[in-house]
Amino acid sequence: MSIPQKRTLTAVFIAALAIFSCDIFAQTIKGDYYQIKIYHYKTEKQEAVLDAYLQKSFVPALHKKGIKNIGVFKPIEADTxxxxxxxxxxxxxxxxxxxxxxxxxxxxxxTPENKDYASAVYNDAPYSRIETIWLSPFITRPHLMLPKLTGDRSKRVYELRSYESPTEAYHYSKVKMFNSGETDIFERLGFNPVFYGSVIAGGRMPNLMYLTTFNDKQSRDEHWKAFDADAQWKGLTGDAQYKNNVSKGDIIFLYPTAYSDY
Structure with a gap:
């Protein structure tokens, strides 16, 4: 092969690589980044201060910046x-x-809206700690999706799940499993997913998290029964490439506060 031919092939290769890289990069940056912010507290007084601050100051401030669809939730079964x-x-x-x-x-x-929160003294803080988890979206579901629920708001069940993996390679396998059909099953069966994300900063990694929603506990149980019996799901779980990709799973049942956007 002559030098000009080599240069031509090299140029073609570099151009193709650039296009491929730009496409992957574009897929990465076009989605939302998700922050799960958790306020830990112990007393009803702290809860009242937090609720007032979040409802009257923090969430409205985000809305003014154009940040919409902010969910605010509390556990259905609270750890006192x-x-x-x-x-x-x-x-x-x-x-x-x-x-x-x-x-x-x-x-x-x-401000008058955040005074009790922002001016709290050291021995009467409105929370014990603040925990933050950052997630990047799955490529197949790059944006937050609002649930389409019709039932009584007070009975709604929001199910937050996290799946930890033994290694980064197994985490990749589990994310691939979602993108290869698991998310499609959730939507086909009416799970009302809100987001799917891979944890990029947090205390438990490698990990992915997602949130599904239901009108009530009975609806939640019926949906998962249908999911477990689904032929497409059985096909995914029987695929050898997805074996052992979850080492620990956690489920947290939540309900929306009165000032949550959904």
């Missing part, structure tokens, strides 16, 4: 020793997320 409020916040980019998560650069502005 470590109570929690969960926020699910979709961001279009890291640039949008940064101002709401970097607080050391400037003091908190105290």
């Amino acid at each position: 020793a470590d109570r929690k409020i969960y926020l699910l916040i979709p961001y279009a980019s890291w640039k949008d997320a940064e101002p709401d998560n970097v607080s050391a650069g400037k003091p908190v502005v105290v």
Whole structure:
């Protein structure tokens, strides 16, 4: 092969690689980034301060910035020793997320809406700790999806699941399993998924998380019964490439607060 031919082939290869890389990169950045923000607290007083702050100050401030569809949830079965409020916040980019998560650069502005929260003294804090989990979306489901529920809001069940994997390779396998059909089954059977995401920052990795919704507990149980019996699901679980890709699974049942967007 002559030098000009080699150069031509090299140029073609580089061009193809650039197109391929740009396509993958575009798929990555076009989706939402999800933040799961968890406030840990112990007392009813702390809960009241948190609710007031989130409802009257924090969530409205995000809305003003154009950040919509913010979910605010509490566990159906609360742990009285470590109570929690969960926020699910979709961001279009890291640039949008940064101002709401970097607080050391400037003091908190105290307003009538956040006074009890922002001016709390050291021995009467409104929470024990704040925990944050960051997720990137699955390529096949890049954006948050609002649930289509028709039942009584007070009876709704939001099911947050996390699947930890033994290694990054097994995590990739589980995400591939979702993208190869598992998400399709959820939607076909009417699980009302809100998001699917791979954890990119958090205390338990490698891990993926997703949220499905139901009108009530009975509906939830009926949907999972149908899922377990589904022929497509049985085909996925029987595929050898997906064996042993989950080492630990957690389920948290939540209900939406009155000021949650959905």
